[in-house]
Amino acid sequence: MKVLAAYLLASLAESGAPDAAKISAILSSVGIEAEDARIETLISELEGKDLAAVIAEGTTKLGSMPAGGAASSGAAPAAAAGAPAAAAASKKEEKKEEPKEESDDDMGFGLFD
Numbered sequence: 001m002k003v004l005a006a007y008l009l010a011s012l013a014e015s016g017a018p019d020a021a022k023i024s025a026i027l028s029s030v031g032i033e034a035e036d037a038r039i040e041t042l043i044s045e046l047e048g049k050d051l052a053a054v055i056a057e058g059t060t061k062l063g064s065m066p067a068g069g070a071a072s073s074g075a076a077p078a079a080a081a082g083a084p085a086a087a088a089a090s091k092k093e094e095k096k097e098e099p100k101e102e103s104d105d106d107m108g109f110g111l112f113d
Contacts, residue, residue, distance in 0.1 A: 002027060003038045011051055017043070 006026040010018030020043060024034040046054065 002032055003035070003042050007042055007046070008051070017047065019043070 003023060006023045007018060009026055010022045014022070020036065020039045023039050023043075024036075027034040
């Protein structure tokens with residue numbers, strides 16, 4: 001990922017594809033040891049490709065991946081069916097609430113006294 005970021009940064013500064021020396025210089029400027037094998041692999045994979053097209057293709061691939069926190073479509077009807085039961089349960093819980101008693105847990109000392 002670091003090598004890719006350095007490649008993209010170098011490509012912004014130059015009109016053509018950056019070479020391994022530029023990528024190594026960027027990485028070493030921030031204290032990262034450059035791995036020549038990874039740099040050469042990245043350069044060979046991106047050789048002759050338009051970066052904007054590669055990024056656009058990657059964006060469409062990421063858009064098709066499920067993200068954490070999103071419920072599957074099969075779970076949505078089940079959750080909707082359980083909503084009335086949950087509402088009834090919450091009404092019962094509201095009735096069971098006891099009045100809160102005042103306590104002297106702080107023993108007369110306030111937080112900002």
